[in-house]
Amino acid sequence: MEKPSRKERERKRRREYIIDAAEDVISKEGFDNATMDEIAQKAEVAKGTLYLHFKSKAMVYLAVCERGSSKLNAELAKVITENITGLKMIERLGHTYLKFVLAHPHYFQAFNYYEGLMNDQSTYSSELVTRCRENAQEAMRYIVRALQIGMQDQSIVDRYKPEELGAIIWGASKGIINMAFLNQKGVDHGPMKEAEFELESLIENFIQLISAALLKSK
Amino acid sequence: MEKPSRKERERKRRREYIIDAAEDVISKEGFDNATMDEIAQKAEVAKGTLYLHFKSKAMVYLAVCERGSSKLNAELAKVITENITGLKMIERLGHTYLKFVLAHPHYFQAFNYYEGLMNDQSTYSSELVTRCRENAQEAMRYIVRALQIGMQDQSIVDRYKPEELGAIIWGASKGIINMAFLNQKGVDHGPMKEAEFELESLIENFIQLISAALLKSK
DNA sequence: CTACTTTATGACTACGAGTCAATTTTTGAA
DNA sequence: TTCAAAAATTGACTCGTAGTCATAAAGTAG
Structure with missing residues (x-):
């Protein structure tokens, strides 16, 4: 069955999207001023979701x-x-x-x-x-x-x-x-x-x- | 009169002492984990006093x-x-x-x-x-x-x-x-x-x- | 349709930087 | 020596943000 694979890909894609968002925020705000809330907002997910993909x-x-x-x-x-x-x-x-x-x-x-x-x-x-x-x-x-x-x-x-x-x-x-x-x-x-x-x-x-x-x- | 000079020296000494404390804490805890509270405690002053000597x-x-x-x-x-x-x-x-x-x-x-x-x-x-x-x-x-x-x-x-x-x-x-x-x-x-x-x-x-x-x- | 699992949410907690009204100490004039 | 004004000190407080978690929504399968 393909489902576990599809899910995995879906997950990966979301993860990449979050990294995209992080790069955006970092570029705009600088490394120190970037916040997880901002990154979450940019990535269009809730903060909790961020922490499902990244431990910190x-x-x-x-x-x-x-x-x-x-x-x-x-x-x-x-x-x-x-x-x-x-x-x-x-x-x-x-x-x-x-x-x-x-x-x-x-x-x-x-x-x-x-x-x-x-x-x-x-x-x-x-x-x-x-x-x-x-x-x-x-x-x-x-x-x-x-x-x-x-x-x-x-x-x-x-x-x-x-x-x-x-x-x-x-x-x-x-x-x-x-x-x-x-x-x-x-x-x-x-x-x-x-x-x-x-x-x-x-x-x-x-x-x-x-x-x-x-x-x-x- | 020597008083303004003495006060100035006193102030400098205190400042140096705070830096000593900061070095201690940094060496022990690492740069990221050091906190102002710890530094203040080590320097034997209140946190507010720290901010009289350093803006941040x-x-x-x-x-x-x-x-x-x-x-x-x-x-x-x-x-x-x-x-x-x-x-x-x-x-x-x-x-x-x-x-x-x-x-x-x-x-x-x-x-x-x-x-x-x-x-x-x-x-x-x-x-x-x-x-x-x-x-x-x-x-x-x-x-x-x-x-x-x-x-x-x-x-x-x-x-x-x-x-x-x-x-x-x-x-x-x-x-x-x-x-x-x-x-x-x-x-x-x-x-x-x-x-x-x-x-x-x-x-x-x-x-x-x-x-x-x-x-x-x- | 339903029971169960997985994923997403955002209100909440913890913690540390920075503030400030209240208190203590210092100063100097009387 | 006294006292009031100035300066220095304090730590309880605010505020922002990283990280958590109970609850809700979405997905899955029987």
């Missing part, structure tokens, strides 16, 4: 994080299939990431939310946390893959362990983009008031710097 | 951030006075930063809190926000200074603008340390489960990578 507000936010990181991974995956050198791939991954967070700033906030949660109470474990973590691991694996390709095709020095280098590049990219984001908010926020660096130029130079360090000079 | 919970947290960044800057400043090459200074700054956040994880969380605030509502402005921002700028300026020294003493290539490079190194360092922190929480958290990278080794390699990119090879 944090879980809703993590669902947004999961969706965002899945979307990001889909774009990163595309880069890996391109027929270019490993070094060029690293550059392309950086640009793809940058473009993604510029296009979807609320996902970037969701990523930060996830990390904040993990930092605060490691006592968090759930299906969603696991999936967010796995997505982050996957993103990093694309970088590692590009590094391996680059070491193979001789475009990248093989002095480093790709896994460790991948972690470094991933972390550093997030840090730089985070900082650059701060600078966009308000005229003179962020630590770089005096110099008017553009987010793009900053990332551009970072990629260049990494390339310089990775370049097989010979 | 956010301001208490920003005060912690400001104190932390001031302490960090004091340590970074010491490095700048050492009689070493600019390149070596960059390494030493990185290690100093790492040591600091390991010793005071709650300050690191406070830094992240500040950045989260700035990301969420740019509509925040106050004496404290300004000071936190200035402290962040100061930290970055130490890096820039080291880069300039390095370019002077020929230990660092002068291909890049020191200000921009400084921003990159500062942002990247924060990102890497943040990620490495995640990994410490719980056995298999963070995006680097499979490989057991140590925070230290990660930063070590990052510094090496930067050095490789900066090294004046000739």
Whole structure:
């Protein structure tokens, strides 16, 4: 009989719709000011229904994080299939990431939310946390893959362990983009008031710097 | 007459004591779970008194951030006075930063809190926000200074603008340390489960990578 | 149609941030 | 030393929001 399956799909659809609503509210109100009541209203369900699908507000936010990181991974995956050198791939991954967070700033906030949660109470474990973590691991694996390709095709020095280098590049990219984001908010926020660096130029130079360090000079 | 000054000092002392209490509570309960009531109790004042010194919970947290960044800057400043090459200074700054956040994880969380605030509502402005921002700028300026020294003493290539490079190194360092922190929480958290990278080794390699990119090879 | 199960609802509770009228302490003039 | 005005302190209170749960509605099947 198809009924359990149909019901399951129905449930999934409703869940996705709630996440849509959450994204709307978050984008409009900001992460801190969004309320469960608002999200419920936007999703056209009662608050109680929200809690049938998500155990807590944090879980809703993590669902947004999961969706965002899945979307990001889909774009990163595309880069890996391109027929270019490993070094060029690293550059392309950086640009793809940058473009993604510029296009979807609320996902970037969701990523930060996830990390904040993990930092605060490691006592968090759930299906969603696991999936967010796995997505982050996957993103990093694309970088590692590009590094391996680059070491193979001789475009990248093989002095480093790709896994460790991948972690470094991933972390550093997030840090730089985070900082650059701060600078966009308000005229003179962020630590770089005096110099008017553009987010793009900053990332551009970072990629260049990494390339310089990775370049097989010979 | 000394009275207004004495009163002022008295007030300052009380304020510092409240920040002490906030740090205690934050360290024990975590940033999210800390409550104003707890902080008040720890500081041995009524909640109302807390609000005479700080306009909101956010301001208490920003005060912690400001104190932390001031302490960090004091340590970074010491490095700048050492009689070493600019390149070596960059390494030493990185290690100093790492040591600091390991010793005071709650300050690191406070830094992240500040950045989260700035990301969420740019509509925040106050004496404290300004000071936190200035402290962040100061930290970055130490890096820039080291880069300039390095370019002077020929230990660092002068291909890049020191200000921009400084921003990159500062942002990247924060990102890497943040990620490495995640990994410490719980056995298999963070995006680097499979490989057991140590925070230290990660930063070590990052510094090496930067050095490789900066090294004046000739 | 009916009895039973599943899903949805929103009034309600719990809790913590922030307020403020009342109280205590400090100050300084007489 | 006294006393009244000013300043500092208090904690009971309000208010908003996360999360709950008894009740109602919708769905299912015999």
